[in-house]
Amino acid sequence: MSLAESAGTDHVCVVQLTDSHLFGGDSADLLGLDTLDSLNSVIDLVLGEIARMDLVLATGDITQDGSEDAYRRFIAASLRLPAPCHWIPGNHDDAALMQRLGAAxxxxxxxxxxxxWRLVLLDSSVSGSVAGHLDERQLQRLDDAVATAGERHLLVCLHHHPVDIGCDWMQPIGLQNAEALFQRLYGQTAVKALLWGHVHQEFDDLRQGLRLLATPSTCVQFAAHSDDFATDTLAPGYRWLRLYDDGRIETEVSRLPPGSYLPDPGATGY
Incomplete structure (x- = not known):
């Protein structure tokens, strides 16, 4: 069944865009890749594939340089999509600036x-740190969201990965207090899934009944199962999720054509 054929009244459709790493200037690039151009190409892909979308989620590292111009570029790009967009910060972002611009x-x-459904939007960013942490305010936000959700199912969203994804070099830069998160989620049958960015690759697993999902970047891709930093030749992409009234989730990653937006092959970091 195509996405166009799946429109119905028993679910909502969410589109996740993540790790766009935009710059405020025109001449900057990330590992030789024009991140604004790749973001807009992914948005073109979304527009061509999704017949009906109800919400867009941007799960961090919206910018590479934390500049206001870069955030305004993302806002302009997101307005091309016919659904509200909500965002959360990542380690490359200026969380305070995002809050100010995002509130407006x-x-x-x-x-x-x-x-x-209730989509909980947690800020796992820590100023000056690549790794993430959920402070007491964020954990309280999660507690409040669960306690007041009523009969709704929950999807919890953050930037940093809370589990080992099989990349040794990324293990130290994930969510540092993941157990505090899982202690709140285990046994909460209304919480169906965790969704994040940061890892620039696809991930889909199950842990004690909780779906664990990560999504490719709209720009540079990282190689799965790598010991050290390594990029991949997979194309940029996004994730769509159908969230059904009964709590079921259908989701897939969709990518641009093979060979699109390849980073510098000799990159050793970013």
């Missing part, structure tokens, strides 16, 4: 209710 644009929220 309606993009910064503690959570969003859509259909029979």
């Amino acid at each position: 644009a309606g993009m910064s929220r503690d959570w969003a209710d859509i259909g029979n």
